[in-house]
Amino acid sequence: MLLSVAGFVSCNSERVTSSPSSLRGQEEVRFRAAPGSAPVLVGRVQVVDEAGRFPVAKALVSIDGQAHYTDAFGAYRVPVAPGKHQVVVEHTGMRPARTTVKVEPGDSVQVTFYLRHND
Numbered sequence: 001m002l003l004s005v006a007g008f009v010s011c012n013s014e015r016v017t018s019s020p021s022s023l024r025g026q027e028e029v030r031f032r033a034a035p036g037s038a039p040v041l042v043g044r045v046q047v048v049d050e051a052g053r054f055p056v057a058k059a060l061v062s063i064d065g066q067a068h069y070t071d072a073f074g075a076y077r078v079p080v081a082p083g084k085h086q087v088v089v090e091h092t093g094m095r096p097a098r099t100t101v102k103v104e105p106g107d108s109v110q111v112t113f114y115l116r117h118n119d
Helices: none
Strands: 002-005 008-011 013-021 026-032 040-049 053-057 060-064 068-071 075-079 083-090 097-103 106-116
Touching: 002 106, 040 083, 060 075, 068 075, 083 106, 097 106
Parallel strands: 040 106
Antiparallel strands: 002 008, 013 026, 026 106, 040 053, 040 075, 060 068, 060 083, 083 097
């Protein structure tokens, strides 16, 4: 099965769970990768306003305090160890978003964040 995860293609992946919630400002999808694959956190950061959803380039995605940035399409991809990870997303002029993600061995997790402008 060929599956695209936040703009990245992964072979032999299987969708395990999905928990969307626009009220929480994020959507989480788990993928079981091929045996021996390292866990990865992937996703997108988008701004949501009355005109729709748009990618946020250069958003700061902190995973356990380590800084990473989204690309021009609002995408990020970070290899992680199995376990719980604190993820914080920030960008100038927008409300920050945070969540805890539990990554099991052999899983990859896609977390899409929906930011809103500061009032």
